[in-house]
Amino acid sequence: MPKHLNITVTGRVQGVGFRRAARDQARYLGIKGYARNMHDGSVFIEAEGEDDVMALFVKWCRQGPPFGRVEEVTTKMENWQGFSTFETRF
Secondary structure, eight states, X not given: OEEEEEEEEEEEOSSSSHHHHHHHHHHHHTOEEEEEEOTTSOEEEEEEEEHHXXXXXXXXXXXXXXXXXXEXXXXXXXXXXXXXXXXXXX
């Protein structure tokens, strides 16, 4: 069953390639949406995909790229948006 999640990742997640790595992981898994840096230093992700791959993506978010340090990941179910790709935003 497809789902849409808003994901917020906190820690050392800006300036370490987190958005680019999240984009690459999402595209690999077939997830659509976007990732963007927030003013508070977190990364915000809207992601859509099937249940099983979304679970894998959230698990990846809890680790992040090698130079990052994830402290917390929160998720919230939202309404389906129908994204066509996964991109990084500013």
